[in-house]
Amino acid sequence: MSNWERVWTLANWQRLLFGDLFTRGQLGGIALTLTIGLLAILGSTLIGAIVGLMRNSPRRSLNVPAMIYVQAFRNVPLLILVFWAYFVPPALGFQISKFMSVLIALTLFTGAYIAEIVHGGIKSVAPANIEAGRALGLAGYQIHTKIVLPQAFFNMLPALAGRYVVSIKNTSLAFLIGLTDLTEIGKQIGARLMTAPLEVYLTLLIIYFVVNRAISALVRLLEDRKRFNRLFLRI
């Protein structure tokens, strides 16, 4: 029996896909990786949109806190943030699950990057658009929601796709605080077999590769102007 056959058994694939969901009721594997990744993507896009808009506002009371947030979370490794979220709350007296601490750290970290993308995206819309909107008599919020943001969002798509892929990759840090995500399951399989590390880790790399390519392909579907307009602008 070759090493590949030893690694690619049905039981191993089941664990890689769902972790110990059916034996111990714990979600794990690709399912957990995708859950954390997608929740973090949603949360960080929300935070990034809010903070990015705050950074663009002329009021100092809004743009200074936004800048501090971005600088504070972009200049520290994600692993350190995960440790802050996991080891510090218990010392201060409240409990936090592993899942929540990874999710919070990843969301805040990615949120800072997305805020910068949003900030740049809004700046990339030519100022003549805003003047035209004002000349047509639109209110400030109308100019933002109808003119600036749709164009900015379209310009941001490639950068956003890159960031989403990075945040899926970053979920692999969850194994360092003992969550059974895809990487941890792979490590366990490797430790149990002992003789086939090359095959096990190549399998992990291939799985991550396929998942991430799929996500960037999905976002790339939106980069078609017609499809984008139909979905988001109803034109």
Place this chain on the structure above:
Amino acid sequence: MNTDWSILWGEAGWSILTGLNFTLKLAICSLILAVSIGFAMGTLRWIGWRWAEPICWFFVEFSRNTPPVVQILFWYFSASYILPQPLFIALRDFGYEMGAAVIALSIYHGAFFSEVVRAGLNAIPRGQLEAARALGLGLGQALRRVLYPQALRILVPPLVNEATSLVKNTSLAMAIGVTELTYQYRSIDNFLFRGLEALTAVTVIYFILCLLMAGIGNLVQARLSRHIHARSATVAAGSGLS
């Protein structure tokens, strides 16, 4: 909870400093390798030789789309199957954790650097290359004397961003037991139960490192483009448009 910040001036402070030493070594080694890989691979893809293209594409896409931690684990656990035996034995006697981390980080970030370099070269009009070739410069000379100097000016901000993220990613090397900053924080937390103090110190150190990188980037950028500003100022003054 009670904190005792004075531990940072004792043994714990020393172990954090040794951690910083390892972080810097790891960062500098992998930065040099990653930038070299990036320039080689990026230029190769920009030239677009047909036989090199699929290999480079696969290398870049594969290392960009997989997590750095898994790459570090991969190189750590399966290097003895991949690397030539004498090299592996030399690295093992030296302490293989560091070697695996350097290999994985430089390949991972090398892929990102190569995309940056390719984008920078693509941003220069093709006519520049053709003009250089027409003047009798070889491809290497044209790259070195005409294309890289122009590309570097555009490239500095993204290169610095990538370098900063490399410095941040050195923290992942703790997964295989390289005794760098993050590892030292974990060991202080385990042995002295002073996690909060050590974590704060380590966070501040990473923050300062990243800000330093950004500062150096700004200096380099200013230096590389100083004559452009000077020239455009003279042009503007000469044309009476200033």
